[in-house]
Amino acid sequence: AQSVTQPDIHITVSEGASLELRCNYSYGATPYLFWYVQSPGQGLQLLLKYFSGDTLVQGIKGFEAEFKRSQSSFNLRKPSVHWSDAAEYFCASRNTNAGKSTFGDGTTLTVKP
């Protein structure tokens, strides 16, 4: 069975500092991997996705993520965090189209002024 682990429940960074949110997946083949962001009371917005090919993927809002098969990881990064990035971040995987997505438990990002 697939599983997705986000080891950090809560991360606090200063505005302008760099950010890395960790995500590890457990699946035999290469899954489809996603990062979503959710502001309070809102739906999920897709930041970026990895299906195949280049292991460094660029997303919206200046985010990027790197797929590392050897480490079963898909960490999200941003070089300089803005106060508006404070939100809940979910890593997710899927192994088939129109199939079940597996979400990590989420990481809450707080941005200090």
Next chain:
Amino acid sequence: DTEVTQTPKHLVMGMTNKKSLKCEQHMGHRAMYWYKQKAKKPPELMFVYSYEKLSINESVPSRFSPECPNSSLLNLHLHALQPEDSALYLCASSQARLAGGGDEQFFGPGTRLTVL
């Protein structure tokens, strides 16, 4: 149009009420999903419709009844809910390609449901 819309935004209902949540997309997507999300938790999949047919039911209680009248619409009919069913209900859609590639899910803003 890359939007999934959900109505209503908020819903308060008693345990004996019958109500429905509505979801709509006009992106030509052929897979649609219902998720339930409790505070500070990830979304939990409830149902998946693929090409207007129910393909996944995650052992959801029968007081939740999904319906997919056409490829653009998805409803969730609610009856005799319990207070613990209070949550954010999210709808999503995706292209559901049958071969090759992957598809991303587009989420709606959700319906905040409170059961009294």
